[in-house]
Amino acid sequence: MKSEARLPFYLTMQYLRRGRKWTLFLTLLMLTIAFINLIFVPALFNGIVEGTNNQIINSMTGNIFITPKEGSEYINQKKETIASLKKIQGVVGTSAQTNIQGQLKYNKISGTWQVLAINPEEEATVTNISQKMFAGKYLDKNDTNQIIIGKQIAGGEDVDENAFSFKNAQIGDKVILNGNGINKEFIIKGIFQTKFISSDERAFITEKAFNDFFPSLENKTNTIILKTNNNVSEDEIISKIEKEKINVQSYSWKEVAGTMKSVSESFTSINIIMGFTAILIAAVTVFIVIYVDIVNKRKQIGILRAIGIKTYIIIFSYVILAAVYSVIGVLLGSLIFQFILVPYFQAYPFVLPICDATLILKWTDFIARAEAMMWVSVFSGLIPSIVVTKANMLDEILGR
């Protein structure tokens, strides 16, 4: 068998084995950095989007947000409804949240915030409020005159909307809740901070305390939130609820996320634009690095042409070289990303006003960018090698 077909691979192997080690090292370093840059941006934005989404789910809406059927003010037979919902496969937590239409008053400051009556134990199966206590303690189901308030209500110098808060209310301070024409004094048992402003603008009391205001609503509620298993989609659970003919209206968290949904969507849009820009930057970097490398081998290419090596072999050997560069760059970049950057940012996340973001790289993003890198590299090898093999052979050999 003639060796001609193997010659491009043979030449590439020798370039890599015996080429200048520093040039090889720097070329691979550049390609590795270019690839890390390429995947860092989408991973960061995915991290922010994922972090924001998790904040919405974990601190506010759960995975599924259930309201009364249209035309009804309450979900009647709360206990039975919750029992039915718990039976649905994939539901791992349920919590009824009954919204109290009323005002909170602290010293001379009063305002309208969302005050929700909950079963604290059930709420902990859906949201993470119980784990986000900034000061004091979470509610106990037997509490009757205790309230927990969000940091945005409590206020303080580090609070975004301090002007519209209690301006530094403390644990043990008294607040008055006015609802249904009744004023009731509560003691601040805890202040929670999820870092998600909408969540931190709420207050919680127990269902037991709520019954003092609305004894007639004991087995009624206006919201139930569900936590679902990660392996099951929200849409699947919603269709199961409909199939079970449970008399409620179910929404996925995305449908009730409100402004946060558009924040999340904005990040997704920015991610696409930034991703495109990162690909362009990587493309230019990779092209320049490989172009310079090949143009520096002009003399060598001229010699190969002079001794009768076919042009396609020369071009193919440099295309393979560029492809090998990019495979190694992608590989090293991925390893550094996965085993250094991801763990680092998990330990020290980006602290943002809405969430703590880590790096999350989706497989689709990784593959798309690795493919882009490969194609750019192949073109970066192809174009200069075609140009050089078409130039004057003597000029190349004599370095003119």
Added chain:
Amino acid sequence: MFLNILKAKNLKKNYQSGASVVKALNDISVSVKKGEFLMIIGKNGSGKSTFLHQLALLDKPDFGEIYIENQKVTNLAEKEKSKLRLNKLGYIFQEYALITELSVLENVMLPAMMIGTTKNAKKRAKQLLKKIGLINKSNRLPSQLSGGEQQKVAIARSLINSPKIIFADEPTANLDTNASKEILNIFKNLNQKDNITIIMVTHEMDELKYASRKIKLSDGKLI
């Protein structure tokens, strides 16, 4: 059997130098017989290297025709010229022109890999390296050899596909006296024992004794 292995008719080559045109080759015709050792001499800038490059198909004349074994080669496509260079012609440059990333053995066997198996290419390359006394350095890189040794490797490479003509462009210009003598003796042997036609450019008058014929160029003309 061809009487003339190479024939050049009315070759002209001009170069642009600023606003003026330099006539590097001005209507040169020459015939080279098979088995000749032709030396081209002349002062710097006389056009001798330019002439060799045209004959060796490394460059294309502006006007004129070149025949190798009676085949007109001047207007051949680059692909055909490449094939001809690989199978029938051998090259030795002043600067050795070895591939720096390939070992001595790999440099020599490279052109043979284009037309045969790696195994045969390696076998033939080893024979040639033995012949020129470099078999014990076959795994070294060109940078680990002296100038004379590198030029010997270039000679072995030029011989790998059993060429009909070897073109050498001032092959001893960068070598000391002893290395030059060694190279010229190799050429003499190849010419006399193996009947290989050699066309060589030189500016060293004492090298002319190795040639069977010499031609002299001055200002792009044969004199």
